[in-house]
Amino acid sequence: MNSSTARKRRSESSALAPFTQEQIADLDIKGPRPLVVSDADEVLVRFAEPLERFLSERDLYLDIVDYRLVGNIRRQSDHSPVDQDTVFGLIDDFFEKRVDHLPLVDGAVEALESLARHADVVILTNVPNAYRDRRIQAFQSLGLNFPVVANSGLKGGAVRVLADLAAGPVAFVDDIDRHIADVATTVPDSYRIHFVADPRLAAVCERAPHSHHRSDCWRRTSEAIEKFLEGATG
Numbered sequence: 001m002n003s004s005t006a007r008k009r010r011s012e013s014s015a016l017a018p019f020t021q022e023q024i025a026d027l028d029i030k031g032p033r034p035l036v037v038s039d040a041d042e043v044l045v046r047f048a049e050p051l052e053r054f055l056s057e058r059d060l061y062l063d064i065v066d067y068r069l070v071g072n073i074r075r076q077s078d079h080s081p082v083d084q085d086t087v088f089g090l091i092d093d094f095f096e097k098r099v100d101h102l103p104l105v106d107g108a109v110e111a112l113e114s115l116a117r118h119a120d121v122v123i124l125t126n127v128p129n130a131y132r133d134r135r136i137q138a139f140q141s142l143g144l145n146f147p148v149v150a151n152s153g154l155k156g157g158a159v160r161v162l163a164d165l166a167a168g169p170v171a172f173v174d175d176i177d178r179h180i181a182d183v184a185t186t187v188p189d190s191y192r193i194h195f196v197a198d199p200r201l202a203a204v205c206e207r208a209p210h211s212h213h214r215s216d217c218w219r220r221t222s223e224a225i226e227k228f229l230e231g232a233t234g
């Protein structure tokens with residue numbers, strides 16, 4: 001889950017935003033080399049738990065009945081859902097106040113460091129470009145020392161451009177099924193992992209149909225990616 005869950009009705013397209021193109025052009029990716037592209041929220045860092053704390057401070061709560069925010073953020077007083085615009089405002093405010101303080105998902109640093117020994121690793125996150133520098137600093141403070149690309153809309157376009165630069169096998173990790181489906185379209189031979197860190201969220205969503213592997217564990221995810229890369233590179 002991430003801010004794009006709330007923003008999807010505002011902007012959802014595979015077209016690459018200029019700021020995303022510029023960030024990718026600045027990366028030092030020279031293939032042929034394997035590439036691992038990972039989402040951040042609910043994959044590398046926790047999102048739902050910190051959001052719940054943020055909501056409880058505002059007499060609200062997240063009703064985890066399915067994988068979306070609109071309709072599931074409710075008032076503690078009468079359990080009524082807040083409207084869509086209020087959800088968008090809350091998520092923007094949450095990012096503004098908490099983006100620097102989202103805790104790591106267990107094993108994420110170790111897994112990405114291990115994969116980075118023989119693959120380029122890129123964090124592809126749907127946050128407004130203005131938050132990118134704060135995210136980079138926050139991730140570095142957590143030990144996630146990898147390039148961060150801010151994206152808007154679906155992720156298939158960005159992963160296609162990254163895949164062309166790497167010119168090697170591509171693994172993609174995300175918690176949102178529509179990003180996985182989009183990457184399946186733009187990079188069909190990619191290896192796609194549907195990763196949901198929060199067990200309550202994992203319980204309310206099916207494995208993404210276009211994923212090869214469903215996981216909530218970075219050790220097993222890393223092993224699965226290694227196995228794919230070994231097979232793909234011979």
Ligand SMILES: [Mg+2]
Nearest residue numbers: 001002039041
């Ligand atoms: Mg996410």
